[in-house]
Amino acid sequence: MARIHPASALPRRVLAAVGLTVLAGAYLLVRRVEAGAGPPGGPAPAFGTLYTAMFGWLAWRTVLAYCERPHRADPAGQAALDRAHVAVLVPVFNEDPGWLRRCLASLLAQSRPPDAVHVVDDGSKVDYRREREWFRAACRDAGVAVSWQRTPNRGKRAAQLLAAGRAPEADFFLTIDSDTDLDTEAVAELLRPFADPRVQSVAGVVLAANAEKNLLTRCTDLYMTVWQLNERSAQSVLGSVLVNTGVLAAYRAAVVREHARAYLGETFLGRPVVFSDDSMLTLFAKLRGRTVQQPSALGLAAMPETLDHHLRQQLRWMRGSAIRTCWRLRYLPLTGYAFWLQAAHLFTAATGGVLFLWLFLWQPFTVGVPLWLLLVVPTVISYVEALRYLTVRRHGHPLRRQLAVLALAPLTLLWGMTVLRALKWYGALTCARTGWGTRQDVELALSVPPVDR
Template identity: 55%
Template sequence: MSVTVTRRRSTAIVLGIVALLIIAAWAGHHAVETLRALDGDGTQFGLLFTIGFAFIVLQTILYFLERPVAAWPWHEKLVLDKLHVTVPVPVYNEDPELLRRCLWSLLEQERRPNLVYVVDDGSDLAKVDYGQIYREFGRAARLAGVEARWVRTANQGKRHAQGVVFADTSDTDIYVTVDSDALLDRRAIRELLRPFRSEKVQSVAGIVVASNVDKNWLTRLTDLWFVTAQLVTRSGLSAVGSVLVNSGPLAAYRAAVCRDNLDGYLNESFMGRRVSFSDDSMLTLYAKMRGRTVQQPSAVVLSAMPETVSHHARQYVRWMRGSFIRSCWRARYLPMTEVAFWLHALTWVQMLVSSMLVIALFVVAPLAGVGLAPWMLVVTAAIGLMQAFRYMTYRRSDVSLGSQLLTLAMFPLAVMWAFFFLRGIRWYGILTCWKTGWGTRQTVEVRAETTVAEAEDPQRALVAA
């Protein structure tokens, strides 16, 4: 099974014009509100809305500056193609068919890795059997000219499984990290390597889309929210070389980032407890402390998203606990002279301001008998739609245009879901940050038959518009 990606600029231009028009309309309103507030005649929330508006305008300008990095042909041939690329594949209670698809997508890359190193982190053999995959993958890798290694260890977590690879591959130049359910676009590795033409770049993030987007309303919602977040928040950070979190399903790091920090990576603790999650953001922080961290929007991977609210909530709680812990380390270790430090601080200001507004508008105001101005909801919806349009810059051949439009049409629900449900989970995660266990994957939670649908042509394509 293989996938391909093709980008078309025209869609992005049209969406850019739409976004700018919405921003212009909103800017006019808030300019008036700010002037009225300065004269003592504005709404009590005028200043807060103006701060929020300024942040979103800055973010919008930044994410429209992001462009895929193209390699010079001579440099790709003489330098990038000669890099020794290792792909660590940590496996723990993964559905065997999802793992199979992941491994074969690595062998079908236009730029194949030099080594695929699978580490079974003590999976429950009563629930999963990887024996046949192990034998078949070894033969297929030899035919593809790719070295393959497969080891089994006692269960010590994803970081330990990656650490086994980092410590055993001294000849590696670039590590491409993936999850065991990742289905890589055929050009994913080649595209990930291209930003490394700059010696300053230390890590590269790929774009993650849901392989099981058509499963139910939750997978659609998650795909819309997650893809949009990557193409808005992370694209903006990438434009200034300050990506703070790479995604586990697809990222690349200079080998020294991983090997030189291996002891700290394996032994991170917070409030006296060993931290077993937030591994991707930890590696990204190590990379940022050495140089630029960017996103390559032309490097795409499909990954299975949670299909139940329980799984989704547990995953997000883990992410938010890790996000808070990582924020502490960023505040401590990122220099105040770095753009990344101040952009990170701005995200916390935005979160605090927006949380205050939610409480004021939806709790305090109703209790005080104050009605909610309709334009507030209109502005929220307009912002959500403006950002959700970014989702349409990726068209997928495994998903019909009608299905994709149906997902986009869920943006009001996605906005409300993030505004209320995910916001509440975020604060819960922060308030329970000392709970540093993984929290998911005690058994197989997503199976292959509920992900990428079978088609007559096994080479399903992912077409980025």
């Protein structure tokens, strides 16, 4: 099973102070150089306004992100959570047997085991009979209820709802992917925010299980971790997480049951939507109350190891993001922070490409701001964001290795500003193509078979 833990509070405070200080220094440097390099009539007002707004937003988000703390339950709330029935929904489709067994073993190694695990093989091409028999026996020994069903391929949502139907007594549903390797405290930690009756969903934090495979997986691990512990942490402080990670999340059972029909029957431009399931469930949860992240609920998941697989996965996510943006703007209340956060993201996406060209192709030749400054400042900001990567520790991943991955921050920024930005626009323009795009066959094999646990 995974062994991961958040760093202590002191490093978070130190990193927050360092990050804000560096941001302030970068901002003052930009304004100073701009003032000395501007045209005779003075620097362009739009340039200063742009940088002020950008640094203001980054500082605000940084403060919010570092304000996030793991949710805790009082004794009465914890007692209620201990009595609650927790069912785990595990849809399986063309998963490598090694990853699947690793996932299921991690569920049984929890300090707070689930009450039931419901596995649905959604018409895979893989024969899982050995894994099924092993898991049934392991659950019987652990006192955990289990069901394992095989159906024709109908999609992840149908598989999740079929699994949920086997747990009418469940108070909470945990949704995980079939390659998820949970930290031993993941289930217990994921449940604690539900002691607050306003909380409807909880997102866990996911790292790349195969981060050491190659440069792509290292960058993915950095990018994914930094996004969760900056953007989503800031959202969580205000109870407005917009998208949970499908790899590891929990919902009040009513969120799934009350919206089952809409969840299964979602269409966009007349076509059924089969992806973006995690963001759809998060939207349902947000319409009922608070959606938060539990930074101490940690897990590992297999990430694409080839460029082709990575781009197909990202394109699916981009198309799902475009569809979900439409639903959020339509259904989220205007009085809530989540609506305006989504509106701000839409505005940023719409203007990001134009601002990128303006800054790097127009500003250096008109306002006179040196090109080196326009390259150095984003690099500095990428490292400020990446500092959050140091707030999570994993077994066998010492600090020097974390620092080596953190050094890749400018590369991940460049990839995001160019390739992923282009893919985002292409995904938005082609979001009516609602096919899954991956997992038509086993795409990631576990290089070292897991030991039975």
